Amino acid sequence: MIEVTGVKKTYRSGETLVHALRGVSIKIENGEFMSIAGPSGSGKTTLLNLIGCLDTADHGSILIDGTDISTKDKQELALLRRRSIGFIFQSFNLIPVLTAFENAAFPLSLLGLEEKEIQRRTMEILKEVGLGDMAHRKPAELSGGQQQRVAIARALVKDPQIVLADEPTANLDSRTGQEILELMEGLNRNHGTTFVFSTHDKMVMDFARRLVLLHDGLIQKDESQEPSLGASTTLATGVSTERQGG
Amino acid sequence: MKSRLFLLRLAMKNLFRHTRRTFITGISIAVGLAMFILIDSLLVGIEEDSTRNLVLYETSSTSIMKEDYWAEKENMPLKHSIEKPEAVIEALQPTGYSAAPRISFSGELIMRQDPYPEDGSMQTRVIAIDPSLDTEVYLLDESISRGRFLEQDEMGVVIGEWLAEDIGADIGSPLTIITRTKSGYFQTIDVEIVGLVNTPNPIVNRTGVYIPLETADYLLEMNGAVTQIDLSFPYTTDLKESTANIQSALSKLPPSTMDELAVVDWKELGKDFVALAAAKSGGTKVILFLVFLIAAVGISNTMLMSVYERIREIGMFRAMGMSDGEIRLAFLMEAGGIGLIGATAGVLLGVLVNIPMVENGIDYSFLMRDFDMGYRITGIARGLWNYGTIVSAFVTGIVLSIVIAFIPTSKALKMQVTDALRFQ
Numbered sequence: 001m002i003e004v005t006g007v008k009k010t011y012r013s014g015e016t017l018v019h020a021l022r023g024v025s026i027k028i029e030n031g032e033f034m035s036i037a038g039p040s041g042s043g044k045t046t047l048l049n050l051i052g053c054l055d056t057a058d059h060g061s062i063l064i065d066g067t068d069i070s071t072k073d074k075q076e077l078a079l080l081r082r083r084s085i086g087f088i089f090q091s092f093n094l095i096p097v098l099t100a101f102e103n104a105a106f107p108l109s110l111l112g113l114e115e116k117e118i119q120r121r122t123m124e125i126l127k128e129v130g131l132g133d134m135a136h137r138k139p140a141e142l143s144g145g146q147q148q149r150v151a152i153a154r155a156l157v158k159d160p161q162i163v164l165a166d167e168p169t170a171n172l173d174s175r176t177g178q179e180i181l182e183l184m185e186g187l188n189r190n191h192g193t194t195f196v197f198s199t200h201d202k203m204v205m206d207f208a209r210r211l212v213l214l215h216d217g218l219i220q221k222d223e224s225q226e227p228s229l230g231a232s233t234t235l236a237t238g239v240s241t242e243r244q245g246g
Numbered sequence: 247m248k249s250r251l252f253l254l255r256l257a258m259k260n261l262f263r264h265t266r267r268t269f270i271t272g273i274s275i276a277v278g279l280a281m282f283i284l285i286d287s288l289l290v291g292i293e294e295d296s297t298r299n300l301v302l303y304e305t306s307s308t309s310i311m312k313e314d315y316w317a318e319k320e321n322m323p324l325k326h327s328i329e330k331p332e333a334v335i336e337a338l339q340p341t342g343y344s345a346a347p348r349i350s351f352s353g354e355l356i357m358r359q360d361p362y363p364e365d366g367s368m369q370t371r372v373i374a375i376d377p378s379l380d381t382e383v384y385l386l387d388e389s390i391s392r393g394r395f396l397e398q399d400e401m402g403v404v405i406g407e408w409l410a411e412d413i414g415a416d417i418g419s420p421l422t423i424i425t426r427t428k429s430g431y432f433q434t435i436d437v438e439i440v441g442l443v444n445t446p447n448p449i450v451n452r453t454g455v456y457i458p459l460e461t462a463d464y465l466l467e468m469n470g471a472v473t474q475i476d477l478s479f480p481y482t483t484d485l486k487e488s489t490a491n492i493q494s495a496l497s498k499l500p501p502s503t504m505d506e507l508a509v510v511d512w513k514e515l516g517k518d519f520v521a522l523a524a525a526k527s528g529g530t531k532v533i534l535f536l537v538f539l540i541a542a543v544g545i546s547n548t549m550l551m552s553v554y555e556r557i558r559e560i561g562m563f564r565a566m567g568m569s570d571g572e573i574r575l576a577f578l579m580e581a582g583g584i585g586l587i588g589a590t591a592g593v594l595l596g597v598l599v600n601i602p603m604v605e606n607g608i609d610y611s612f613l614m615r616d617f618d619m620g621y622r623i624t625g626i627a628r629g630l631w632n633y634g635t636i637v638s639a640f641v642t643g644i645v646l647s648i649v650i651a652f653i654p655t656s657k658a659l660k661m662q663v664t665d666a667l668r669f670q
Contacts, residue, residue: 082567
């Protein structure tokens, strides 16, 4: 479980201070399929970065399975990300010189698993994302949707506790975007992995079983919802919304 | 260990991500290192040749002379001569070194119109040599370019070929030398040029004037005395050891004789050259530094580009949980790979170009004829295989690549992960 309590984050953009998060509290249970939505500059990416231990909060706390991540040093946070957090980026961020297989296997190589185990798990996940026969292709030889599938495989291959996806469909056409969302939802159900993705796209936010709406760094809405496309079960969880000024 | 292997694989794949750029950087390192190997080979070769030519044509390995003569060597005072050179040579026999007595004295060369183009004179150093013994120590006899070598007790002179050209002399030309005898009286020596020497030592070619020892002995009233006894042993011999041997041999002489003798090795005798070689080695280092700078700029440019265009990738690596150390290692291995390619190509190129340099050398006699560069070579500058330099160039090429890549990689790693992920 991830518990975000009273988190504030301010950063400087040129001469001005940007209050990206003004006091956000949220609990994410294991196995959720959750969307953090909001317009540009609402603080979605900042919140994802903080949950993903890529950035540190100025105020408040973030607990992952009861451990306050603010007490961990750079090295420990890197290790936590390596073992427990998967990332899916808007622009895929695949390594161009590696094949789809090598890209997907990358997190397992970092974990130092046996070559056989890496082979088995990577092929398994690549088949699951529908790329079993394209394992040897390099990113440049794949379409945008296929590249994002490789990125999803890469995020999931290590069986992380949580997968964070920052606008995962923003660079894709709507049909491919929907396919990706369906894939993510299916993987969430099959693996029980928590998925948290940010978006400003109505279609995407409707896809989640829980929608957290951010506006100007504050949670405006946090509710369970019936997914509009292809989703089934609703996993509503205890949610607290804290609205603070500043 | 496994993740290290993965990093190595990743580094190697990235190395060939931009084949053209890797190739260009590799070439810049290779050319830099090849130049380094070549320049070093040439400079060491020139110095080696110069040393050999200094010893074989000018100074001998070691010279024994009276301390007072050595102290006033600029004036070459005949009064400070070794009175009984035979005794000294005999005492030196156990050392196994060849010995040749010589008389070095200053004189004025006088040239008069017909056969010379115009009247003139010049101050010079005349060396009287024993035609048979001298060949044991010096190679002058093998360097006669025209005419013949000296014979005992003749009124002949052998001079440097360049000197002959400069004054307009030829075989058969008369030459007058005005000097002072051992007792201080003026003496005029009329000799005829019997031979010209063209040695690999430009000093000898430009200034050498040699007459027979017996002739000088008579005309200078030396009564068997000589100014020096020159010795020959391989110039690679440890000079401290040889000096100790000589001194131990000389200790058998009566104390009065032995006490006044100075044992002077070629490094002392050719002090101007030794000082020049030392000074030039400073210049050499500057040249080599510049060569390295060129290679360094090439490598740093490539590594900078390589790192900056991959800042987002670095952000992704860090998001995936790669530690800064692992990312740095991957980039440094990549840089090391470029260094390895460049260094291998550089050594191959350097060795290939150095083969003709060692075998044939570069002929720049046209330069040496008119300019005194201090080196004791006249024409062909040959390279020398310097394996230490080749190995150090190879290692430096790799290390330099890694060191230079360290800076942009560290800079990129200082960025926030989130900033790196957003980097355009």
